Amino acid sequence: xxxxxxxxxxxxxxxxxxxxLCLGDMGLMTDKDVIGILEDAASAHVTxxxxxx
Numbered sequence: 001x002x003x004x005x006x007x008x009x010x011x012x013x014x015x016x017x018x019x020x021l022c023l024g025d026m027g028l029m030t031d032k033d034v035i036g037i038l039e040d041a042a043s044a045h046v047t048x049x050x051x052x053x
Contacts, residue, residue: 013041016041017038020037020038
């Protein structure tokens with residue numbers, strides 16, 4: 001993967017994380033839901049599959 005896609009991916013992840021944190025702060029999502037989504041995203045990044053399977 002070249003550097004341009006790495007930077008774009010990091011920017012997209014940062015935006016999504018910020019949106020999830022805002023949704024949690026506003027009470028539209030529970031902390032458990034936000035953490036679950038972030039953990040799934042992290043494991044999908046590492047393994048290439050949602051849920052880290």
